[in-house]
Amino acid sequence: MNRFGLVVFDLDGTLVDNRAGIKVAFDATLDKFGLPRMSDMDIYAGIGKPILERFETELPVSRDTALEMTDYFRSVYLSKGHTGVALLDGAEEALRRIRGAGIKTGLATTKGNNGTQMLLRETGLDRYFDLALGLTKEFRPKPYPDMIEHVMDRLGVPKERTAYVGDTPIDMAAARNAGVFPIAVKTGIALGITDLEELEESKPGMMIGTLRELPGALGI
Numbered sequence: 001m002n003r004f005g006l007v008v009f010d011l012d013g014t015l016v017d018n019r020a021g022i023k024v025a026f027d028a029t030l031d032k033f034g035l036p037r038m039s040d041m042d043i044y045a046g047i048g049k050p051i052l053e054r055f056e057t058e059l060p061v062s063r064d065t066a067l068e069m070t071d072y073f074r075s076v077y078l079s080k081g082h083t084g085v086a087l088l089d090g091a092e093e094a095l096r097r098i099r100g101a102g103i104k105t106g107l108a109t110t111k112g113n114n115g116t117q118m119l120l121r122e123t124g125l126d127r128y129f130d131l132a133l134g135l136t137k138e139f140r141p142k143p144y145p146d147m148i149e150h151v152m153d154r155l156g157v158p159k160e161r162t163a164y165v166g167d168t169p170i171d172m173a174a175a176r177n178a179g180v181f182p183i184a185v186k187t188g189i190a191l192g193i194t195d196l197e198e199l200e201e202s203k204p205g206m207m208i209g210t211l212r213e214l215p216g217a218l219g220i
Contacts, residue, residue, distance in 0.1 A: 004218060006157035006179070007098055008148055010046050010166035011109035011134075013118060013188035014124060015091045015211070020045055020084030025077040029069050035059060044192040048168050050110050077115045082122040088187050089152045090212025095128040101220040104155050107132035108147035108164075108174075130155055134159035142170050145178035152178075165214065168194045181205045183214070 011209040012018050019040075026043050030036065038058075046054050051073055055066035099105055107129050109116055116134025120126035131151050133139070152162055164175035167188030175182035184204035188194045199207070208217055 002101060002103055002218070002220065003161070003162050004103055005161040006104045006106060006152065006155055006163070007218070008106040008108050008151050008162065008164045008180070009095075010048070010164075010168075010171050011107060011111055011119070013088075013096075013167035013193045014165060014185055015040075015088060015107075015125060016119065017086045017191055018081070019047070019191060021081035021119075022047060024080045024083050028080075029073040030074045032072055033061070033065065033069055035061075041192055047188075047191075047193045048110060048142075048170055050135060051112070053141070074115060076110050077112075078118055081115055084191060085119060085123060086092050087123060087125075089210040090096055090214070092125070092128070094211040094214045095125070097215040097220060098218070099114075099128060099206065101215075101218075103218075103220070104130045104157060106151035106155060108142075108151055109133070110135045110141045112136075131148055143177055145174055145175035145204065148174060148178040148180060152180075162174060163218075165211075169198050171204035172204050174200075183208065184219070185209070185214070187209060187211070 009015055023043055027037055052066055052070045055069045111134050113134030113136045131154050133147050135141055148164055159179040163183050164180050164182040166184045167185050172182045182204045184199050184207045186209050189196055
């Protein structure tokens with residue numbers, strides 16, 4: 001019997017490089033609201049945080065304006081967010097092998113749910129998940145455990161037999177808050193989403209270079 005009956009994944013920086021699509025939506029939103037564009041580095045460094053939170057904390061705008069910007073960002077992202085998206089090393093093969101071993105797979109990301117489902121369809125990853133969730137008003141964002149807990153409840157796997165795979169300290173905190181095994185993948189470092197020191201300080205239960213290493217690390 002495998003140690004894990006369920007592996008839940010983050011999306012951006014873990015399974016895909018979606019920086020180009022996110023930048024397109026960011027640039028369009030800032031232009032629309034007459035704000036100066038952010039540097040690529042600043043855009044990428046916030047990937048994984050809810051977009052409303054980013055607008056509220058990173059820009060000199062009111063909450064009402066941040067809400068309007070969030071709606072506009074999401075509308076642009078739904079039409080252009082797949083621009084330049086690429087699967088990260090070993091992502092598809094890891095999902096295939098995990099499912100082939102009889103382990104269930106889930107996805108829990110703070111990307112909005114409509115954008116999440118669009119990106120999964122565009123990349124063909126949708127067929128590899130028993131349940132894939134993006135952020136809705138039903139859930140608090142990571143590092144709260146809400147989405148991970150919902151995936152476990154829906155798929156009927158206890159926390160003791162669940163792992164969460166992500167590329168940021170927020171992902172590792174969400175995994176710990178949900179009581180599941182945290183696995184860090186270093187791919188977000190090269191994408192400018194996090195850095196090695198921050199990831200190490202988040203104290204993952206396991207750290208791997210790319211998802212190509214994940215099946216072996218899980219013993220399958």
